[in-house]
Every structure is written in C-alpha cells, then in structure tokens.
Amino acid sequence: MASLxxxxxxxxxxxxxxxIAISEKLKAQIEAGRYEPGAxxxxxxxxxxxxxxxxxxxRRAIANLTQQGLVTTQRGKGIxxxxxxxxxxxxxxxxMQFDVALREQGHMGRVQSLRFQxxxxxxxxxxxxxxxxxxxQVYWQEKIIYAGDCPVALEIDYFPQQLGETLAQPLQxxxxxxxxxxNGIQLNxxxxxxxxxxxxxxxxxxxxxxxxxxxxxxNYVAYCGDRRPTICGQTLSRSDWTCYTSEFEL
Amino acid sequence: MASLxxxxxxxxxxxxxxxIAISEKLKAQIEAGRYEPGAxxxxxxxxxxxxxxxxxxxRRAIANLTQQGLVTTQRGKGIxxxxxxxxxxxxxxxxMQFDVALREQGHMGRVQSLRFQxxxxxxxxxxxxxxxxxxxQVYWQEKIIYAGDCPVALEIDYFPQQLGETLAQPLQxxxxxxxxxxNGIQLNxxxxxxxxxxxxxxxxxxxxxxxxxxxxxxNYVAYCGDRRPTICGQTLSRSDWTCYTSEFEL
DNA sequence: TAGTGGTCTAGACCACACG
DNA sequence: GTGTGGTCTAGACCACTAC
Numbered sequence: 001m002a003s004l005x006x007x008x009x010x011x012x013x014x015x016x017x018x019x020i021a022i023s024e025k026l027k028a029q030i031e032a033g034r035y036e037p038g039a040x041x042x043x044x045x046x047x048x049x050x051x052x053x054x055x056x057x058x059r060r061a062i063a064n065l066t067q068q069g070l071v072t073t074q075r076g077k078g079i080x081x082x083x084x085x086x087x088x089x090x091x092x093x094x095x096m097q098f099d100v101a102l103r104e105q106g107h108m109g110r111v112q113s114l115r116f117q118x119x120x121x122x123x124x125x126x127x128x129x130x131x132x133x134x135x136x137q138v139y140w141q142e143k144i145i146y147a148g149d150c151p152v153a154l155e156i157d158y159f160p161q162q163l164g165e166t167l168a169q170p171l172q173x174x175x176x177x178x179x180x181x182x183n184g185i186q187l188n189x190x191x192x193x194x195x196x197x198x199x200x201x202x203x204x205x206x207x208x209x210x211x212x213x214x215x216x217x218x219n220y221v222a223y224c225g226d227r228r229p230t231i232c233g234q235t236l237s238r239s240d241w242t243c244y245t246s247e248f249e250l
Numbered sequence: 251m252a253s254l255x256x257x258x259x260x261x262x263x264x265x266x267x268x269x270i271a272i273s274e275k276l277k278a279q280i281e282a283g284r285y286e287p288g289a290x291x292x293x294x295x296x297x298x299x300x301x302x303x304x305x306x307x308x309r310r311a312i313a314n315l316t317q318q319g320l321v322t323t324q325r326g327k328g329i330x331x332x333x334x335x336x337x338x339x340x341x342x343x344x345x346m347q348f349d350v351a352l353r354e355q356g357h358m359g360r361v362q363s364l365r366f367q368x369x370x371x372x373x374x375x376x377x378x379x380x381x382x383x384x385x386x387q388v389y390w391q392e393k394i395i396y397a398g399d400c401p402v403a404l405e406i407d408y409f410p411q412q413l414g415e416t417l418a419q420p421l422q423x424x425x426x427x428x429x430x431x432x433n434g435i436q437l438n439x440x441x442x443x444x445x446x447x448x449x450x451x452x453x454x455x456x457x458x459x460x461x462x463x464x465x466x467x468x469n470y471v472a473y474c475g476d477r478r479p480t481i482c483g484q485t486l487s488r489s490d491w492t493c494y495t496s497e498f499e500l
Numbered sequence: 501t502a503g504t505g506g507t508c509t510a511g512a513c514c515a516c517a518c519g
Numbered sequence: 520g521t522g523t524g525g526t527c528t529a530g531a532c533c534a535c536t537a538c
Contacts (some may be wrong), residue, residue: 016451017525017526017527018526018527019526019527020451020461023451024451027450043503043504043505044504044505045503045504053527053528054527054528054529054530055528055529055530056526056527056528056529057526057527057528059505059506060526060527062505064451064461064462067317067448067461067462068448068449068450068451068461068462069447069448073504073505073506074504074505074535074536075504075505075506075534075535075536076503076504076505076534076535076536076537077503077504077505077535077536077537078503078504078505079504079505086445088443091444091496091498092498187500188499188500189497189498189499189500190497190498191495191496191497192495192496192497192498193338193493193494193495193496194341194444194466194493194494194495194496195336195466195489195492195493195494196446196464196465196466196489197319197464197489198317198318198319198463198464199318200277200318201266201270201273201274201314201318211270211314211317211318212314212317212318212462212463213448213462213464214446214447214448214463214464214465214489215446215464216444216445216446239445239446239447239464242445243443243444243445244443244444244445245441245442245443245444246341246441246442246443246444246496247439247440247441247442248341248342248439248440248442249438249439250437250438250439267506267507267508268507268508269507269508293522293523293524294523294524295522295523303508303509304508304509304510304511305509305510305511306507306508306509306510307507307508307509309524309525310507310508312524323523323524323525324516324517324523324524325515325516325517325523325524325525326515326516326517326518326522326523326524327516327517327518327522327523327524328522328523328524329523329524
C-alpha cells in the first residue's frame with residue numbers, strides 16, 4: 001500500500017518522506033484555491049483513505065501545514081484553511097500605538113491585565129532604566145492585547161516605582177502609550193530591537209497558537225526629555241497578525 | 251504504566267498532555283543547567299524508560315523542544331542542547347551591510363548564488379521599483395548568506411535590467427550593499443518592513459532548520475538620489491541567528 | 501449518537517554515525 | 520555491528536462538537 005501511495009504521488013520513492021509529500025501536495029491544493037480560506041479539509045480518516053496512508057502519517061502532514069500557518073485544527077470540528085491579513089505597526093513611534101493602529105485597520109483593541117506588581121528590578125532592567133541601585137524596585141506589568149476576540153500580543157512593561165504608583169489604574173485598563181500620553185508623559189525617543197522566537201508552551205497558551213509558532217519580539221527602551229530612560233519592556237506579538245514598518249533617510 | 255508516569259510527573263492527570271509535561275520538565279532541566287549547551291541528552295530509548303512512556307511520546311516531547319529551538323537532533327548521533335548568541339543588524343542602513351556586521355561579530359560571511367536571471371517583473375516589483383510597463387524586465391537574484399558554515403539567510407533581490415547587466419558578476423559573488431557601494435551606487439533611503447513567518451519545507455531545506463521554525467522577513471525598497479527606487483527585495487533570515495536594531499528620535 | 505481531532509501505545513523497518 | 524534518530528503502521532481510548 002505504501003508503494004502505491006508513492007507511485008500515486010509521483011515520487012521516486014526515496015527523496016522526501018511521505019508526510020512531507022502529502023503536506024506539500026495539500027499545500028499546493030490550498031494555494032491553487034481548491035480550498036478557500038475558512039474552508040474545511042476532509043477529515044483525517046478521509047485523507048488517510050485518499051492518500052492510502054495511516055492516520056498517523058496524515059496527522060504528521062497536517063502538523064506540517066499547521067506549523068507553516070496554513071491550517072488550524074479544531075477538535076470535534078475539523079481542519080480549516082487559515083487566511084488573514086496582517087496588521088501593520090509603524091516603528092517610527094517609540095512605543096507602538098497599538099490602539100490607534102488596531103482601530104485604523106478595523107479591529108477593536110482591548111487589553112487584559114495579567115499582572116501589575118512591584119518587584120525587585122533585574123540587573124537588565126536596572127541597566128536599561130539607568131536606575132540607582134537603591135531604588136531598585138519597578139512595577140512589572142504583563143497584559144494581553146486583543147484584536148476583537150483574538151489575542152495578538154503579550155506586552156511586558158517595566159515602570160519606575162513612582163510612575164507605576166501614579167498611573168496604576170489607567171495602565172492596567174488601557175494601552176500603554178495612550179495612557180502615558182494622556183497623562184502628560186511625552187516620549188521622544190527609543191532604542192529598539194526586533195527579533196523572532198518560537199512560542200513556548202506558556203506563550204502558546206496565552207496567545208492561542210500552536211507551540212513553536214513564530215512570534216515577533218519588539219524590545220524597547222523609551223526616553224523622555226534629554227534621553228532619560230523612562231520605561232522599557234517588550235511586546236511579543238503573533239507573527240501571523242503583525243508586521244512592523246519603517247522608513248529611513250540617510 | 252501511564253498513570254505511574256503521571257504520578258511521577260506530579261500532574262493531576264488531566265491538565266497538560268504527557269508529551270507537554272515531559273518537554274516542560276526537560277526544558278526546566280536544560281534551563282537549570284543540568285544539560286549545558288552542546289551537551290547530549292539521553293537517547294529516546296533511555297528517556298522513554300526514565301519517564302515510563304512509549305518512544306512515540308518521547309519523540310513528541312523532543313519535537314516540542316525542537317520547535318522551541320531548545321534542542322537539535324542528529325540522526326545516528328543524538329539530541330543536543332542548542333545555544334547561540336544572535337547576530338545584530340542595524341536597521342538604520344537601508345540595506346543591511348551583512349558582511350560588515352558578520353565580520354564585526356566574529357563570523358566569516360560568504361554568499362552562495364542560487365539564481366541570477368532576467369525575468370518579467372511581477373506587478374508588485376513593477377510598483378515597488380516604479381518601472382514603466384514597457385521595460386518590465388528585471389534581474390531576479392536569490393542567494394544564501396552563510397556565517398561560517400551555517401546558512402543564516404536567504405536574500406531575494408530585484409534589480410533593474412541595466413543595473414543587473416552591468417554588475418552581473420560582482421552581484422553573484424558578493425554582498426549586495428557592498429557591491430553596489432563599491433561600484434558607485436549610493437543608496438540614501440529605504441522603506442522597510444519586518445515580519446515573521448514559519449519556514450516552509452523549501453526554506454527549511456535551504457536554511458537547514460526544521461520545518462516551521464521562525465524566520466524574520468526584512469522587506470525593503472531602497473532609493474537613490476531623489477527617492478528614485480533602485481532595488482527592492484527581501485531577506486529571510488533564521489531568527490535563531492539574527493536580530494534587527496534601531497534607534498529613533500522624534 | 502456519530503463524527504471529529506488529540507493522545508498514547510507497541511512494534512516494525514530504515515538511514516546514518518561511530519568504532 | 521551496534522546504537523541512534525526518522526518514518527510508518529494499526530489500533531486503542533479520550534474529549535469535544537454537532538445533530
């Protein structure tokens with residue numbers, strides 16, 4: 001039966017494994033429009049019969065597609081073709097105006113605070129915020145950013161103690177940049193970096209993605225006045241939802 | 251036997267699946283330093299005995315770690331803890347000076363040309379390079395960028411026909427920015443965006459990563475003179491090797 | 501109740517690395 | 520040859536969705 005599958009897939013038997021051959025074939029069908037975004041694929045059982053392989057192999061092939069962000073699975077329902085346009089964020093602002101960008105691009109932005117507490121600053125935060133070692137306590141905030149019903153990012157911020165106390169309530173209820181801006185704190189510069197990481201198990205639970213899915217990490221230290229570090233942190237966003245843009249003149 | 255495993259892992263049986271519990275446990279051990287970067291983990295067989303589960307489940311747990319970039323596997327050899335520092339690229343330059351950044355950070359940069367050919371420009375390239383529809387042919391280049399022996403990025407560039415013809419040889423042998431610079435073409439601006447994507451099967455082969463591993467996509471259109479679009483393209487880099495940095499003043 | 505995807509098992513065979 | 524990870528099978532049971 002295996003040999004039949006290999007023949008029917010037009011492979012010379014030994015090059016790519018069966019699960020790859022099958023996932024590539026399904027991928028081609030999806031991209032050719034045989035399955036529209038949102039459409040349901042045949043069940044694992046049916047796919048197994050179609051390709052003449054075991055359910056395990058089909059599941060491996062589907063896992064390949066999931067890892068490439070092409071399909072999502074729902075227990076009890078089926079396998080569905082995913083398709084979504086990304087939300088763009090301009091990097092030229094030191095702190096993303098997530099709420100503005102979300103609204104402009106047709107999504108209802110919302111935050112859910114996970115924690116907001118005073119902690120000892122890590123050496124890294126002490127360095128980034130240029131804290132004196134005495135006042136080495138900062139407010140540590142984690143919140144999830146939603147676009148509509150979908151969690152798109154986990155934001156982690158560190159605020160100097162006084163700032164965190166003053167703005168404790170609004171910071172837990174709203175978007176960071178807007179909250180600071182509305183309370184008279186104008187940021188005028190930032191040092192940022194952008195990298196990619198695979199979702200850990202914990203992050204995959206928060207952001208409702210499969211383990212290992214690519215996340216974008218936006219690290220920043222934002223300044224007030226004469227390059228006085230004011231807040232720092234990072235935003236981990238689902239890369240299937242987000243994109244950062246910028247322009248440069250030399 | 252399964253219940254014994256669950257007890258020994260200290261789980262209340264129903265919350266996380268076994269393969270997650272095991273991969274999280276191994277992850278904790280790795281992060282606690284029980285296994286140094288580069289060290290070999292016990293074989294799948296031994297791990298299966300240790301945790302009292304089947305090889306399939308151990309393989310699933312190892313796959314979880316692989317997807318999180320914590321370990322790599324080598325057929326016939328074993329499972330190894332990965333660990334590497336990222337190479338930083340400044341975004342402030344319109345085109346990454348990959349060679350300079352690599353050299354400064356202790357790596358030998360090298361390129362391998364995959365293709366360099368004249369093709370009909372896609373509508374997107376026509377738009378980005380502001381081509382007149384008549385001269386809608388461009389040189390399409392794809393090359394792999396190595397840091398030492400390790401492929402770290404796939405660069406895709408589109409050059410206007412005349413530029414491609416003039417610099418055909420050096421562009422295939424060297425880094426794009428340096429080549430242009432050495433031949434009197436000074437770029438002075440760029441529109442860029444940065445996103446994350448999971449590696450497709452094809453990309454995973456080029457870049458020697460598992461399918462689905464996060465890649466950073468640096469899209470750019472670079473300008474000469476008075477915002478005259480000169481080249482465009484994208485760099486897909488392994489996110490376990492690369493990081494982009496920038497600074498902003500408002 | 502029927503159908504779906506999620507988990508897990510036990511076992512087979514293969515390809516590769518190393519001694 | 521021995522040990523390793525890679526592929527694939529056949530089958531069991533569970534949890535969830537829908538009717």
